[in-house]
Amino acid sequence: MGPDPREATRNALLAAVTTHQHVAVDFSGLTFCDCAGLGALLSAARAARASGADLHLRAVPRALARLLRLSHTGGVFTIE
Numbered sequence: 270m271g272p273d274p275r276e277a278t279r280n281a282l283l284a285a286v287t288t289h290q291h292v293a294v295d296f297s298g299l300t301f302c303d304c305a306g307l308g309a310l311l312s313a314a315r316a317a318r319a320s321g322a323d324l325h326l327r328a329v330p331r332a333l334a335r336l337l338r339l340s341h342t343g344g345v346f347t348i349e
Contacts, residue, residue: 275305282313286322293349297328302336314345325349 285292292313310326317324325347329337337343 275309278306279309279312282309283316286313286317286324287320289322291323291325292317293325293327295327296330296333299330299333302333307336307340307342311342311345323347 282292282294314324316322326333327349329348334343334348337346337348
């Protein structure tokens with residue numbers, strides 16, 4: 270069994286926001302996002318805030334925008 274892609278995504282986001290001052294995540298290829306994906310994004314947002322980094326979401330598809338709206342978490346992110 271290979272590595273869990275959800276854990277790999279979470280780790281990559283956390284590494285990006287703790288290593289770089291400005292991070293933009295492009296979601297143009299995203300086809301699905303569930304609560305695990307939202308949790309990874311929220312963890313990255315918390316880590317970015319703690320390290321003083323900027324986290325931006327780009328090309329947010331309608332489904333993710335809806336998830337952010339329904340969970341009242343859209344305001345946590347800068348959406349381009």
